[in-house]
Amino acid sequence: MFSSIEGVLGGQENIKFWSVLDQTKGKVGFLNHHFIGTNLKYKKVILIGLDQTFSHYHAVALKLGHNLTKQREEKKLRFFNGARHILLNTIGQESMLRPENGLKELYKEISDLLEPDSFLILDNISVLTSLGFSNREVYLFLTKLSKLVDGLNSSMLSTFAQLEPDLLTYNISRNSDIHFEIQDLKTGKSKDVTGNISINRRSVCGGFSREDYQFRLEEKSVKLFPPGTSGAVL
Template sequence: MATSVWRALGIDKENWVGKLIAVEEYHGSNGNFVLNCLIAERIHKDGAVCLVALHNSFGHYHNVGTKLGYNLHQLQEKGYVENIEVMKLLSGSLNSALEDGTENFLFGKEENAVRNLFYLIEEKIKKLVQQRRPVSLVIDDLSDLLSLGIPVKEVLSFLQYCRSLLESQPDLSLVVLTHVAEGDEEQHLLSAGLCHVADITVTVSGLKTGQSTDVSGAMKVIHRRWDQPVIADEWNKQNLYHFKLLDRQVKVFAPGTASSLM
């Protein structure tokens, strides 16, 4: 299951409601398993999830969820899950624009695009908070807004809008994945901005030594404690792990111990 990821992030011992977890995915790796494990944790604790799917589809998350022990379609029908598939909304907006010449949703000015998306998210979150507690807002993947032609400045503004929900909705937590490609300055700026405001940063990358049959990649976890005095030994709790992605579970372990776990 996902328990080894929960332990690595420390959320098995510490409540992550009210916190922002940033998942920084470097090119050549896939950090989506972290999002799936966090969704599983929230669902298994009788919470709710608002999924903003910019990269992977809702069907993808449903398929992974069945392997982790839950059914997203059934949970959506019961009011535990709200879903925003941005690409489907874009398609509908484009068709509307072509038919009647109107600007809709993400079309038009960039600042209006991110503001409209945020208002939609806010509406879904308020609906979930009224029915279920706690709630996790999961965004996959923030850097895809850059691919849609939205400037990094506006994407960072969108991030700040979403982070402001943590103040207005005390039962909310926020999970944001962003992709980072080597040489892409905008993606690096976006990732730096996200990690700067995160309570927990999870960096997923490939192995520096190349591929391995026993190890899928590396995962670095940094905790920042904003509510405590700055103490050299406690300001950053940094842990480096290796992980192995299997069909129905994820194994997380200390570097060099893979052979003893397989």
């Protein structure tokens, strides 16, 4: 009954574009770490840290048995320090993330990091809208990136931290092969259930199917189960 993320998702060979709408108070990280750990076994991972630092990712990964510093030194992992660029932009030392200059510089930075058969992770693209970029600019940026990734026979994951979905998150979700939605429990906190997660899959004909689960974050794993079937209920 209790499943891992891998067990629920099944075969992923043909999945090119993943997206996550995080409507919780910061729980989306477990999906980022799942995809980092899974993909580092087979390919290079390009991590665009718009929200979290490399130190944060490394500290969490160590608990899960992954040494990201070693992976970075061996060039299996490449990290873009978005927080540093945001700081430099704030104090007027560079212009990469200024809305008046668009997202061309960021696109070039990411495209220079990408390689064939790699996995790109964009950590919280909502940061760009907070900096003043319009929904249209962010959508076109992601669309252009997804075409580049597809042309390199690679895949990408983009996460959004937003309590209320809007037109941008709707459009991105409709263009994703698999779209996750993560929510806190509406009934409050529980030691047995961390939150709710929905998995929306796009079919060959363009329609979507939806699977609803609850999940529990454990020290080194995540358990998924149908709503109402946690150990507390059983």
